[in-house]
Amino acid sequence: MDERVQIPLPCLSSSWLRTERLRTQKEVGHLAMSEDFTSKLMNDMDPALLDFIKTKVNSFIKWDLIRFFYENPHTADTAQNVARYTGRHVDAIEPELEGLVKDNVMQEHKIDGTTIYSLVPDEETRSLVEQFVLACEDRHFRVKAVYHIIKNMR
Amino acid sequence: MERVETGIAELDEMLRGGFLPQTANMVEGAPGTGKTTLGMQFIYNGIVKYDEPGLILTFEEFPQQYYRDAASFGWDFRALERADRLRVIMTSPEVSRVDLETVGGTIESAVHDMGARRILVDSLSHFERLTEDPIELRSIQYSFINALKREGLTAMLTKESEAILGEVYSDESVAFVADSYLLLRYVEIESAIHKALLVLKLRGSDHAKDIRQFQVTEKGIRLQARFEGQEGLMSGSPHRSMADSFVEAFVRK
Numbered sequence: 001m002d003e004r005v006q007i008p009l010p011c012l013s014s015s016w017l018r019t020e021r022l023r024t025q026k027e028v029g030h031l032a033m034s035e036d037f038t039s040k041l042m043n044d045m046d047p048a049l050l051d052f053i054k055t056k057v058n059s060f061i062k063w064d065l066i067r068f069f070y071e072n073p074h075t076a077d078t079a080q081n082v083a084r085y086t087g088r089h090v091d092a093i094e095p096e097l098e099g100l101v102k103d104n105v106m107q108e109h110k111i112d113g114t115t116i117y118s119l120v121p122d123e124e125t126r127s128l129v130e131q132f133v134l135a136c137e138d139r140h141f142r143v144k145a146v147y148h149i150i151k152n153m154r
Numbered sequence: 155m156e157r158v159e160t161g162i163a164e165l166d167e168m169l170r171g172g173f174l175p176q177t178a179n180m181v182e183g184a185p186g187t188g189k190t191t192l193g194m195q196f197i198y199n200g201i202v203k204y205d206e207p208g209l210i211l212t213f214e215e216f217p218q219q220y221y222r223d224a225a226s227f228g229w230d231f232r233a234l235e236r237a238d239r240l241r242v243i244m245t246s247p248e249v250s251r252v253d254l255e256t257v258g259g260t261i262e263s264a265v266h267d268m269g270a271r272r273i274l275v276d277s278l279s280h281f282e283r284l285t286e287d288p289i290e291l292r293s294i295q296y297s298f299i300n301a302l303k304r305e306g307l308t309a310m311l312t313k314e315s316e317a318i319l320g321e322v323y324s325d326e327s328v329a330f331v332a333d334s335y336l337l338l339r340y341v342e343i344e345s346a347i348h349k350a351l352l353v354l355k356l357r358g359s360d361h362a363k364d365i366r367q368f369q370v371t372e373k374g375i376r377l378q379a380r381f382e383g384q385e386g387l388m389s390g391s392p393h394r395s396m397a398d399s400f401v402e403a404f405v406r407k
Contacts, residue, residue, distance in 0.1 A: 075244040
């Protein structure tokens with residue numbers, strides 16, 4: 001005797017298919033609405049800071065570096081030493097420093113063939129860096145910043 | 155003779171008015187004796203009391219640490235930086251050495267931009283990692299100090315002593331390079347630790363030869379009276395002088 005359990009197949013009637021399609025459309029719609037809502041919520045900050053995060057901070061190492069140079073604003077050193085000060089590997093730090101130089105947050109100059117990194121002296125950028133670091137003291141702002149960085153990394 | 159006052163009255167008195175302008179002044183001591191505090195006070199007083207902007211060049215401690223330590227004495231270093239009267243520059247000996255040799259380097263630019271007159275280098279000991287050759291090291295330090303003088307700066311340079319208590323053997327080559335030499339020491343007297351300051355050398359000037367007690371108070375370093383009736387203070391474990399022992403044994407009874 002065949003003792004295999006019989007699993008009932010769903011009824012593939014046209015009305016069932018219609019219901020399923022409607023349900024999927026509803027779910028997708030909810031998802032889109034929810035993503036839209038999250039995005040709205042996460043974008044709710046000073047537009048200048050939002051732009052700063054989206055275009056310049058955009059990685060956790062850059063966040064660390066910006067914080068370090070804000071707290072120690074007249075630091076001028078090699079990538080190797082900056083890596084030592086921030087407790088990271090130079091291979092991880094160097095491209096991020098280069099990125100910040102490209103985005104005009106940091107500047108580099110060569111001394112005797114060695115590249116030295118420091119924060120740009122420009123008042124406007126320094127003020128934006130300060131606003132960002134101070135805003136990060138607020139947990140809600142941090143959550144929003146993390147969201148944008150992760151979204152950017154995907 | 156023109157003097158660069160430290161702003162610590164008793165120390166200036168020991169230095170017969172202060173350091174000489176554009177000189178390198180070494181402060182040597184064990185960890186915690188107060189070298190950095192003395193240096194910060196020299197810079198802070200320069201800005202606030204004598205209108206002489208200053209630089210702090212740090213090779214190990216983060217500037218953040220200086221802001222915090224200074225704040226505990228009531229000195230707002232962040233505000234002084236905002237007012238462009240002070241810059242706490244964190245860098246490495248190899249970078250600062252080449253930087254000073256280069257026209258338009260960070261330090262030179264800072265001197266010109268803000269009119270800095272004083273500098274604290276914390277600490278010169280870090281130059282030791284550049285070479286193991288003592289002759290080359292002396293040459294590097296000599297060149298570095300001359301570059302600071304070239305920029306018109308009166309420098310206070312800290313130097314770490316390896317021993318905390320007991321006989322301390324100083325690196326003589328640095329003593330030759332510096333224009334003045336201040337020693338900070340822990341001294342054990344009757345089961346208590348005291349701090350002592352001695353001006354060992356002041357090139358081109360007379361100076362006090364006594365060993366003075368000092369304390370790090372909530373307003374910075376404060377010098378007190380000289381140690382009385384003690385001998386062998388700089389060894390870290392002094393003993394009563396013979397005269398005092400005689401008085402103690404026979405007269406006071």
